[in-house]
Amino acid sequence: MFNVSFYSCTANDYIEAVKELASEVLDLVAERLSIPDKHVFSRQIKDVQSDSILRFNHYPPVKNQDPSSKACKENQIGFGEHSDPQILTILRSNDVAGLEICLQDDGFWIPVPPDPTQFYVIIGDALRVSVLNHLLSTNSVICPVCKQTTQTYNAVLEYNVIMASTTEAYNPNNCSGGIGQVLTNGRFVSVRHRALANSSRNSRMSMMYFGAPPLNAIISPLPQFVSPQNPRLYRPFTWGEYKKAAYTSRLGDCRLDLFKLHITDDTLALFS
Ligand SMILES: O=C(O)CCC(=O)C(=O)O
Numbered sequence: 008m009f010n011v012s013f014y015s016c017t018a019n020d021y022i023e024a025v026k027e028l029a030s031e032v033l034d035l036v037a038e039r040l041s042i043p044d045k046h047v048f049s050r051q052i053k054d055v056q057s058d059s060i061l062r063f064n065h066y067p068p069v070k071n072q073d074p075s076s077k078a079c080k081e082n083q084i085g086f087g088e089h090s091d092p093q094i095l096t097i098l099r100s101n102d103v104a105g106l107e108i109c110l111q112d113d114g115f116w117i118p119v120p121p122d123p124t125q126f127y128v129i130i131g132d133a134l135r136v137s138v139l140n141h142l143l144s145t146n147s148v149i150c151p152v153c154k155q156t157t158q159t160y161n162a163v164l165e166y167n168v169i170m171a172s173t174t175e176a177y178n179p180n181n182c183s184g185g186i187g188q189v190l191t192n193g194r195f196v197s198v199r200h201r202a203l204a205n206s207s208r209n210s211r212m213s214m215m216y217f218g219a220p221p222l223n224a225i226i227s228p229l230p231q232f233v234s235p236q237n238p239r240l241y242r243p244f245t246w247g248e249y250k251k252a253a254y255t256s257r258l259g260d261c262r263l264d265l266f267k268l269h270i271t272d273d274t275l276a277l278f279s
C-alpha cells in the first residue's frame with residue numbers, strides 16, 4: 008500500500024536538499040557577477056514564503072506509431088516548448104531520454120542525454136536577467152553531444168551540474184525571455200526546452216524543483232544592470248503578477264512582453 012507520510016517525508020527531505028543545491032548555485036552566480044550581496048538570488052528561494060514547487064512528470068511510452076509520421080511526432084510531445092518562469096530549475100530524471108533544448112530561434116532541437124546520476128540546472132525566466140552573458144563570456148564549453156558552444160558556469164560543474172542556457176547575445180526582439188531577463192535587464196535569455204515521450208518500452212520520469220520567490224517579491228532589473236547605455240527594459244512587477252500571466256497564457260507564449268517598457272528617444276534623453 009502507498010504510504011503517504013513516508014512519501015511526504017521523502018519529498019520534503021529532497022526539497023530541502025535540492026533547495027540547498029539551488030542556493031549554492033545562485034550564490035556562486037552572484038559572486039561571479041561581483042554582486043556585493045551574494046545572497047541576492049538565493050534569499051528569494053530560501054524565504055519561508057517562497058513559492059517554490061516540486062513537480063513529478065511521467066511520460067508513458069508512445070506505442071505502435073510509425074516514427075516517420077507527423078502525427079507520431081506530435082503525439083510524442085509530452086511537455087511542449089517553454090521556458091520555466093521561476094528563478095532556477097533543478098531537474099533529475101531516470102535514464103529515459105526525452106528532454107530537448109533549443110539554443111537559438113531556429114527550430115533546431117538538441118537532445119539532452121539523460122543521466123540519473125546528474126542534476127540539470129535550467130535558468131528560469133526570473134534569473135535570466137542578470138547572469139549569463141557575464142558567465143558566458145569567460146566560461147564556455149563545447150557540448151560533448153551537439154558540439155555547440157554552451158555557456159557553463161565552471162563552479163557549477165563541481166556539483167556535476169549541467170547549466171543550460173542560450174549562447175546568444177541578448178536580442179530584444181527575441182521572444183524567449185523570462186523574469187531572470189528582467190533582473191539582468193535583458194542580458195540573459197532563459198533556455199527553451201520541451202520533453203518528448205519515448206517510443207521505447209520505458210516511461211520517462213522527471214523530478215523538477217522550481218526555485219521561486221515569494222508571491223509579493225518585486226522582480227526588477229538589479230541596479231548594476233541599468234545605466235544610460237542600458238536603460239531599464241521592464242517595469243517592476245511582482246512574482247505573483249508574472250505567475251498569473253504565465254498560467255493564463257499558453258505554455259509557449261512570451262509573457263514578458265506584457266511587462267516591457269517602451270523605450271522612446273524621450274526616455275533615452277531622460278537618462279543622458
Ligand atoms: O520532464 C522533463 O524532462 C522536462 C519537464 C519540464 O520542462 C517542466 O516540468 O517544466
Ligand SMILES: [Fe+2]
Nearest residue numbers: 089090091200
Ligand atoms: Fe520546464
